[in-house]
Amino acid sequence: MNNSKLETINYSLYYGNYRALKEINIKIPENKVTALIGPSGCGKSTFLRSFNRMNDLIAGVRTEGKVLIDGEDILKTDPVALRQNVGMVFQKPNPFPKSIFDNVAYGPRVTGLKDRQKLEEIVEQSLRSAALWDEVKDNLGKSGLDLSGGQQQRLCIARALAVEPTVILMDEPAASLDPIATLKIEDLIHELSVNYTIVIVTHNMQQAGRVSDYTAFFYTDETRTGQLVEFDETKTIFTNPHDRRTEDYITGRFG
């Protein structure tokens, strides 16, 4: 396995008294795509949000153990700086009600960049990387909300790339898209994995198989506490899982 970019050590998360995640240990490799799969309610999205401290926004959340990025404890980082390094793409495309240009330029602007020419370069570069440039280059002033769902999601990816993160978290990024738009997003994930560490939550087994290098299977029992059952290369998980529960889930016996 390569260098691990993200790592958790005995990581548990509680909503009040309810334990949502239990003692998770994982090492997510750098510049690879890692898929988090598992049945609904197993805590995989919660786990994803642990890496950019978005769970901090929810009242009553408490954690134990450690989350490390490049070996550093993320609780010791400034969440604002952390989120510039760890971008996120949400399940439902959420472009701001602003122009395409202003959407992509948003991140660089909040960090204080004002130079118009530099912003233009970043916007073009980010839109190209998100495979959206050719479709929107003549309409950068158009509202991001006027784009199709698939285009909106790629705009959100461009927006995340513009901040120059090293990690991109994706929470079921294709869940609300049609099959063709989904395919485009999946191709994009492939291309991005050369330069970025990508962690993607997905409900779609085939998608996990298509896009990811590594797969983590989360499971929950009647206590509704999520735990990591198995983590390995995607082909191993799909062809030769070690745990019976993984096999049952993969083969569609539940979930």
Added chain:
Amino acid sequence: MSARMIADKTVKYILFASAIISIIIVLAIGFFIFRESIEAWTELGVGEILFRTVWRPGQDQYGILAMIVGSVSVTFGAILLGVPLALGCAIFLADIAPSAVQSVVRPAVQLLAGIPSVVYGLFGMVILVPLVRKINVPGNSGYGLLAASIVLAVMILPTIASVAEDAIRAVPENYRHGSLALGATKWQTITKVVLPAGKSGIIAGVILGVGRALGETMAMIMVIGNSVIVPKPLSGNPLTFFLSQARTLTGNIAVEINYATGVHESALFATGVVLFGLIMIVNASARSIIRGQKFIEKAN
């Protein structure tokens, strides 16, 4: 037809009648005010009323421009002072305060809406006017636009704050998360995403506040001084404009209607028509903006 069906139909007609009655009342008020004002419009001419600044009932001069300027000035002052305060309240309540704090602050702000106008006037006369009088400018009586604007700012605060709070809450949570996930601070998220997205609702709140301010009467009479003059700076400093006395359209009617007869009385009704028109325009624009906002939310 069964008894139940008849009851159902009857209720429908009663409700329909109630709706019709309220429309008739509005139309009737508009109609009678206008009818009473016809004498003034025809005898004096529209221009003589709207564009003259001299109001001398004894000499049959009934220009209301000074009062229009008075009403607009004090409303402007109230908006200048009240909007930042109301917006601050709204942002605090919608996005910052924990729910325990909200449950104390929100009723307190709303309570301001329940205080009778005359009590605001008393507060203004007893507390604000003497304070304003301490500003050392010749001709400053304490009564005038500044004291009136402060009182009015507090009076429109709950209207603007509650409409703006609703507008801010209506901004989808995923905009906030999108912004925070890009490394924006909470304050950047509020100013660069939340407020622009809720802009039309906030503007509608401000316009409703303007409508309320234009219509306020009693408190204005008590603190604005009521001199029929076009307000102007008392000294070389343009800010002393706000130390000038003034009279509002509403105050003009309330102060003089008891003893007015003939054309004088009709001219007061003409003042009412102008006020009615102003407030209708203001409220209609607020409604169209709110409707536009709802439309945008649906489109999302």
